[in-house]
Amino acid sequence: MALKELFDLHGRIALITGGSRGLGLQIAEGLGEYGATVVLTARKQNELDEAKAHLEGLGVRAYVYASDVSDFASIEPLIQKIHDEVGPIDILVNNAGATWGAPTVEHPAEAWAKVMNVNVNGLFLITQAVLKHCMVPRGKGRIINIASVAGLQGNDPRMAATLAYNTSKGAVVNFTRALAAEFAAQGITVNSICPGYFPTKMTKGTLAYGEKQILEHTPMKRLGTDADLKGLALLLASDASAYMTGQNIAVDGGITSV
Template sequence: MKIDEIFSVKNKVAVVTGGSRGIGEMIASAYLANGARVYITSRKADICDAKAIELSERYDAQCISLPSDLSSVEGIDSFVRDVESLEESIDILVNNAGAAWAEPIDKFTERGWDKVMDLNVKSVFFSTQKFLPLLRKSASQDDPARVINIGSIDGIGTPVFETYPYSASKASVHHMTRVLAARLVKENILVNAIAPGPFPSDMLGAAVEHNYEGIISRNPVHRMGRAEDVGGLAIYLSSKAGSYTVGETITCDGGTISSSGHDLSE
C-alpha cells in the first residue's frame, strides 16, 4: 500500500502523442519525473526534438522525439514503425494529439470539420489499433497495459465557442473509450479517458488571446489546470492504483462539469 509501489510508473515505456507542448508535455513530464521512458511525437520536428532534449535533461530521464503527422493512417503507420524499431513492447499509449477549429455555424467549412475529426477521432482509433501488437507484448493480468485517450469537457457539456466538430469529436472519444475498453480488457489492455477542463496551451490560448482571466473567474476553483492535475491523473491511470478502473472518462476540470447549472456567484 506504499505510494511508491501502487502509483509507480518506474521503468514503464510510454508513448505520448502531441507531447511537444501543452497537456501532452505535462503528461510526458509526469512520467519522466517518475522513472518512465517516454516517446513523444508532433508534426514540427525541430520543436519536438528540442522538447525531448529539454525534458530528458530536466528529469534526468529518456525522452525520445519521433516526429510524425498522425492525421492520416500513413503517418500513424510510419510513427508506429519508428517506435517498433526501438522498443519490443510499450506499456502506455496516451492518445493526446488533438486539434480545435471554430467558425460561425453558417460558415463552418468541411476543411475544419475533417481536420478535427481526422485527428481527434480517426487517429485515436488507428493509433490504438496500430500500437496493439506492442501493447499486447507488455500486457498481463497482474500488470495490464494502458491506453489513455484525452477527451474534453466540451464532449460532455456545451462549449463556449462555436467548435461543432470539436465537441462531437470529444464525445466520440469518450464513447470510443468505453467500446475499446470492453474489447481490449479481454487482452489485459485497459482503456480510459481524461476529459480536461481549461489548461493553458497553444490551443486554448489561441481562442482567448492568451488571457485566461475570464476562464479563471468562471471556474469553480478559480484557476487553470496545472501540470500536476493532469499528470497525476495520468499516473494514477497508468499504475497499479488504476488497474481496476476500466472504460471511464474522468474529468479534470476544477468542478466545471459537476457544478454546471449551479449559480457560482456569491
C-alpha cells in the first residue's frame, strides 16, 4: 500500500465529542481534509452550527448533534441515532472535557463530580456504546482519547491547583492502556494524545494566570498552535498506526521531557 493510501480516510466516519471549537474542531479539520465524514457533538447548538458551516466551507462533510456527555441516559440513544442516520462510527475522538481550578482543601465536591462526569464517566459510556454498536460487530475501529500532560505529571506550585482535572486525565491515560490491551486482538486500536498548553476557551484562565511560567518551563518557548495536533490525530485515526495501541503521546513543546 502506498504511504498516502495509509492516511486516506475516505469512507470513514469520525465522531468527535466536544468538537464545535478548540482542539476538537482542529482535529475535525484534519480528519476531514483526509476524507473522513465528521460528526460533531457539543452542548451548544449555535456553536455546532457555526462549526458545521466552517467545515463545509473547507469541503468537509459534517453532521452535528447537540449532546451533553454528562447526561448519561442520552449517550446510548445518541450513538444509535448517529449509527442509523450517518453510519457506523469508524473513529471515535473523545475530546469533550471540563476543568476546575481551586486549592484542594477548598475544592467543591460538586465541581469534582462535574469534572469526573465529563472527563471519565461520560468518556467511558460513549466509548462503551461505540464499541458495542459500531466497532466490535465490525471487528475494526480507532479510538483516540484526548488526555493531557496534566495526566502525566503534577502541577507547578506556582500554577493554580487543578486536582480534579489532573486526576481525571490520569484516569484517561490508564483507561487508554487497559482498553487497548482488551481490544487489541479485535482490530480496534486505542491511543491518547496528551496536549500541553494550547490557547483555547478552556485554558483561557490558566494562561491568564500563568502563561509566563508555562513558557519558561516549555523548552520550545511557545504555546501549541492550531496545526500542532492535526498530524498526530490523523496518524492515530488512519491505517498508518495499525501497529500502535495503548500509547499516550505528549504534544507539549517538550514540557514532559524536563
